[in-house]
Amino acid sequence: MISVENLSKRYGRHQAVDDVSFRCEPGTVTGFLGPNGAGKSTTLRMLCGLTPPTAGRASVGGRAYRDLPNPGREVGVLLDASAQHAGRTGREALAVAAQTMGLDRREVGAKLDLVGLDAAAARRRVRAYSLGMRQRLGLALALLGDPRVLILDEPANGLDPEGIFWMRGLLRDFADRGGTVLLSSHLLREVEAVADRLVVIGGGRIVAQGDKAELLAGG
Ligand code: ADP
Numbered sequence: 001m002i003s004v005e006n007l008s009k010r011y012g013r014h015q016a017v018d019d020v021s022f023r024c025e026p027g028t029v030t031g032f033l034g035p036n037g038a039g040k041s042t043t044l045r046m047l048c049g050l051t052p053p054t055a056g057r058a059s060v061g062g063r064a065y066r067d068l069p070n071p072g073r074e075v076g077v078l079l080d081a082s083a084q085h086a087g088r089t090g091r092e093a094l095a096v097a098a099q100t101m102g103l104d105r106r107e108v109g110a111k112l113d114l115v116g117l118d119a120a121a122a123r124r125r126v127r128a129y130s131l132g133m134r135q136r137l138g139l140a141l142a143l144l145g146d147p148r149v150l151i152l153d154e155p156a157n158g159l160d161p162e163g164i165f166w167m168r169g170l171l172r173d174f175a176d177r178g179g180t181v182l183l184s185s186h187l188l189r190e191v192e193a194v195a196d197r198l199v200v201i202g203g204g205r206i207v208a209q210g211d212k213a214e215l216l217a218g219g
């Protein structure tokens with residue numbers, strides 16, 4: 001379960017995130033929607049302990065991310081797929097992460113299969129990957145430790161329509177098995193087919209949140 005309580009972040013005079021609160025429950029997909037610059041990444045970075053909040057709290061399963069005994073096994077995080085592991089091959093990136101987490105190497109092949117990166121792709125360096133391939137690799141890294149929670153920042157960026165459709169199925173399946181998913185997007189169409197709930201942010205503030213069907217019916 002994800003809990004964000006009165007979270008705020010100020011950069012100088014700029015209030016990037018302003019008193020944001022929401023929760024994500026097991027078995028649900030929450031779409032975190034808002035235009036570029038709305039404060040989505042900053043919120044997710046605070047949730048994952050990468051940016052200190054100016055005020056408020058964020059926790060996963062009742063603990064701050066940094067206090068989780070084995071974060072990679074509990075929370076899968078994909079924050080900026082374009083920046084990861086440029087000098088490694090896809091397989092190496094996963095192997096290093098598996099070793100760090102103390103996982104069996106066989107998990108690497110299993111997760112490559114799961115995200116649809118074939119043997120040829122796995123042998124290539126990540127810097128030669130398209131953004132869509134990086135998103136697939138990022139998802140494989142996030143899923144590597146079989147976490148119960150997924151936090152994904154704009155995972156559909158760079159995916160083609162088939163890839164978006166594929167990811168939708170994967171995230172739905174993850175939630176239907178009791179997982180908790182929080183994914184951000186600047187496009188409603190990328191999240192509306194998969195999300196159960198929507199949290200809408202604009203200018204750092206929550207604009208609306210609730211059950212997707214109710215929110216969309218209410219206009
Ligand atoms: P989103 O993910 O919704 O596109 P961000 O969280 O990246 O939005 O950014 C929210 C606002 O905070 C933007 O105006 C952005 O320029 C600003 N911002 C984000 N990170 C920093 C930073 N490290 N220093 C200064 N301003 C930042």
Ligand code: ADP
Nearest residue numbers: 011036037038040041042045051079080153154
């Ligand atoms: P995203 O595309 O995920 O919203 P951005 O491109 O806004 O991310 O930001 C990428 C990085 O640059 C992040 O580390 C963010 O904190 C930082 N950043 C964003 N906006 C600013 C800003 N106005 N000043 C300084 N750093 C920023």
